[in-house]
Amino acid sequence: MDRYVVFGNPIGHSKSPMIHKLFAEQTGQSLDYSTLLAPLDDFSGCATAFFQDGRGANVTVPFKEDAYRLANSLTARAERAGAVNTLSKLADGTLLGDNTDGAGLVRDLTVNAGFSLTGKRVLLLGAGGAVRGALEPLLAEKPASVIIANRTVDKAELLAELFCDLGPVSASGYDWLREPVDVIINATSASLTGDVPPIATSLIEAGKTLCYDMMYGKEPTAFCRWASEHGAGVVMDGLGMLAEQAAEAFFLWRGVRPDTAPVLAELRRQLAL
């Protein structure tokens, strides 16, 4: 049976094996998908050993940049992201690195929520790997503007410079912004500690602005609660992005696009338990 894994450290609570098992059942694909705890100091050795007979792998924290370096070739979006979350063994035995995180986010917004990003004013909160991975797929939707706001403004400026050839990107501090936007995407890790980036509530146009947190949890995240309390038109967490980035990886490996709706419903059901 074709073997796939997700590399991470820690990796015990990964939902990826469950997601890919459901995708495989749904599409009639025969494959084995499990977790693989890679040592912090030897991702490369662990991945090379796996790929002696393994077909593909997802890569999560903290190995996405190691996977970027390990890949023999890269998709354009992985090259831009500077990080790889999906490795695929090609027919000639070499490893292709892809990054499906941003595509997963865009698909959750445009397909699952039916929200077109074209011509919209988009505000991204944060300037870490999550934002870097999202920028190319977001800009490909031709928004009117993308503002990257971050606590450490230098990091936002660096990303804006890196992506400005792809569209209208600019950088900002949190407290410089006042005018309403169409979409606010929280890609900071602030929700982990129950914090919300200190942005003005005037950025939300009541009943209209879509607020998206890349994080998710059993209860609404701090950012989702903040958005609801201030009248956001739509509030979403990142569970859909998780399912969609996995579906993109599955499509890359198997050439079949699974239906994410029943898998997302199952993820939501299990999260509530």
Ligand code: ATR
């Ligand atoms: P990831 O790869 O998940 O993006 P990261 O590269 O560590 O993780 O980036 C975390 C992001 O969350 C950064 O933008 C960080 O802001 P700084 O660059 O200023 O450190 C942001 N962040 C983390 N905790 C935060 C908080 N409490 N308030 C605001 N921003 C926060």
